[in-house]
Amino acid sequence: MAKKLGIILYFYFAFAALSGFAQDLDPLDNDALLKFQNAESVSDRFSFFFETVNRYNTNSAYDWLDAVERYIKSAENGGDSLAVKKYKLIQSQIYFDLGDYDRSVAVATKIYSEKHKLDKPAKELLLNILDDNYSRLELYDKQVEIRKKKRELGFKNNISFYDIYSNLGFHRQAMKDYIMDNKNEFEDNDYYGRAIYHNSIGNFLLLDKTTSTALTNFSKAKGLIDVYHNDMSVVKTESDIINANLLKGIIEGNIGKCYLQMGQFEEAIPYLETSISIIEENNIGRTSTEVNENVLALAECHLRLNRLNIAKDYLDIDLELTKPSQIIKKNRLYAVYYDRIGDFKNQAMYLKENVRIRDSLEINQSSIKTQQIATIIAEENLEDSRRQISLQKLEMEQTRSDMAAMDERTNLVFISLIFTLLGFAGLVFAYLKSIKNQRLIAEQKHIIENALVEKDSLLKEIHHRVKNNLQMVSSLLSLQTKNTRSKAAIEALEEGKSRVKAMALIHQKLYQNDDLSVIEMQGYIESLVNSVQSVFKKGGHSINITIDAEGVELDIDRAIPFGLILNELVSNSFKYAFPEDKNNGKIYIHLRKNGDQGYFEYTDNGIGLPDDSEERANSSMGIRLMNRLVNQLQSNLNIDKTTEGVRFWFNFK
Incomplete structure (x- = not known):
């Protein structure tokens, strides 16, 4: 991850790493890949892989890919076709987690042709992988076929078409059908299910630009997931906790995007930053479209607040964007940034790139969308005239939306031509403005120097806060020591407190130094020794x-x-x-x-x-x-x- 996102997430993960330090002392306990390799059979490895939520916590997805490819070759050499299919299903899931949807669906499609040889759980996993890949690749007609097959085989999860309707632009219709089918499905104490319900409704409303109502639903969802986390009466597995954390991260991001739509940019930023932190912590080793969207939303917030350097840092993050809409949005934000700094050449370049992408999409978009809509209509058996008329109205609305998009494209072309002409005109007057440019350079240098001073102040403040937080942890350990009678426990707590103080001293020295990159060790060691002496108070x-x-x-x-x-x-x-x-x-x-x-x-x-x-x-x-x-x-x-x-x-x- 690039520099800016690393700065945002550093302290969050640093504290998480410290809190889990004791577990990290024995990596074998968390080495999922080693446990996978030590499993006795193909079935055991298959079950372990799909049941392990944080499988990439110790080893990367590429390490898993290398190991699985070795098992595939071994099974092929041994003529075990069923083992080959199960290992290739694992391989397809790893490619999906890496964001390589084309390779994932290519592997899964080969297995699909012989799906009758798989048991029912393996078939469901295969269909879910294909379903997720087709959604990412926006192949909604194929996604409909997969969900039809799920219904035929008697599977109950993810067999409706609400999300496909919404992806095709029919957000209101998707929301109405979703509410009709799910409003009475949840018990009062099913906080997790109700959180998903309100988050889904909020998503439909957010996409439909009904922002205030969407925010109300997201706020309800956030409250419900917090209740679920704090509900001690329900026994939660590791998978339950991680999935709940991911849902909370997604909800936080959705709230941030609501504030962004409403123009409340300062309010949006902390929600978006928190969302990225939570999702990254609980989605290790996997590509996340939510993180991509939230990073772009943060860039837009800072652009609107005229914090151009911060916005540029977010835009420069190397995101694995797979959806054309996200690529178009990133190019648009780059164009706005370069407009703000007066670099009209780069602005025109990004605007032209968006025009090229939109032209490319429009060549086949209309026929593909018509085909996908026809597939859904045939599958849903729209003999009910009310629903058919409703869909036709939605299609007309989508057509009007497409026409508006075409107008916007025309405007972008016109604007790009204007800025190109302005760029040429600027070259004519460049010599006359040379003296003014020199003055501007001096002013910019002054601004940069002030920005560096401000950056140093912010970094010192961060180190100061980290030191204070570590001192708070030390104080909490001291309080725990007073309430503990076990001598061994007291010694362990005192050792932990001493280690926390050693780290806190590092951050204290940093914010006290003029140079934030290094620590002068003579003074640090003296302070550390004095701290240890004060703890033991013997023979000092x-x-x-x-x-x-x-x-x-x-x-x-x-x-x-x-x-x-x-x-x-x-x-x-x-x-x-x-x-x-x-x-x-x-x-x-x-x-x-x-x-x-x-x-x-x-x-x-x-x-x-x-x-x-x-x-x-x-x-x-x-x-x-x-x-x-x-x-x-x-x-x-x-x-x-x-x-x-x-x-x-x-x-x-």
Whole structure:
């Protein structure tokens, strides 16, 4: 994901990563691909893949694709045709998750020709994959055929045509039919189902530009999904929780798009940003059309608010856009941006590109749409004259909409010609305006310098807030310690609090520095050691601590794991190295960095490591944590027993 989206999501995911840090210590627990490969049979692997929601959490979809292709070749060599079909069905789903809908539907279509050899659950999965692909590719007539086959086979899920009606532009008709078929289907305590119901109605209304009513329905849906999350009487699986989170993210985005349509751009932005964060967190490894739409909506909000640099950052994100409507919208926003900055050449280029796309679509759009509508009408058996007349009216409305779109295209062509002429006229006067341009460059330089100052201030504020949030976590751990009687639990909470303080100190040093990219390590280490001393309050004044890190600076990616390593080492020295609180205790901390290479050494003259230290290292959370953190620094932790005490050291890049 590009830079701007990364900035938006960084802190959200950083906190999520910290909260799940303990689980991450053992990657085998979360390695879905390894569990998939260790399954005993084809059926076990097939079931595991489709039942695992966060299957791309540890390994990417491309890793899965490589593994599945090996299984396909093995099954083909062994002549197991049923295994080949099941593995290819998994392959088709992975291609869909990657957004490669053409390859996904190509693989699934080959399986479809021999679907009679599959059991009922596998048939339903195959039909659902084809259904989803045809929807993304806007092949609605083929989508109708798939749903007809679902009905024939007795499947109950996703067999209606509301979404297809809406995709063809008949939003009101789709909403009326949806309400008629679903309004009495949900129990009062079915909060999740009712949230889906109100979100679906809101979608139809949003597409129909009935924005205020749509917002009311989205607000109801948001309240219902929050109740569902907080309802402790219902046992929820991991899949239930992730699907509910995704629905909440989609609803948040829909609310943001409502505010965008109503011109309330400041109100729209936090909803759209929250939506992207939630969907990205719960849709790992999959392409999301909702994220694409929300990014474009954020770009439009910032353009309307004249925040051109932020809008450009969002537009420059490399989105995997598959729908022509999204590509046209992105080009339109680029054209607006270049109009605002006076770059009429680039503006004309994007406007012409949209004209080309619209021309290309209009060549076959009318006949294809007529064919798709005819397929739906035949399938729905519209002998009822009221419904037939209603559809004809909707088709007439769509025709008028198409005519309006054609007028808009003509206007765009005219506007592009005008701006082209203006561009040529600007070249004639370029020499006369050279002095004015120099003045403009100086002003722009001043604006850029001010923007950089503002950016530094914002980054410092962000680091300050992160530090405050981590201090709040530390305070919460302290409160939990007071309410805990178990000595082991208290020690674990104190260790967690010490690690949180080490990370908080990093962010404190960052917002206190003039240079936000690096941290001066001498002062940081001194502050960290003082913090550990204040926690243990034993022998602090009788232990001589020497810190040799003058002039060493590390970026935040290295400083955080380094700080956690040092926190573990100093804490262990205070806890175990000097049990009798002897007066000649010494700790030596040495850190040096020469170019891209660095060296760290930590020694104390305490009682040293026990004889079974290697066995304890395998079971000790602290040693395992330090090994993981040193691995992040692309190195290995070395431990040497000395005549007095112990020595830890490693080289890093």
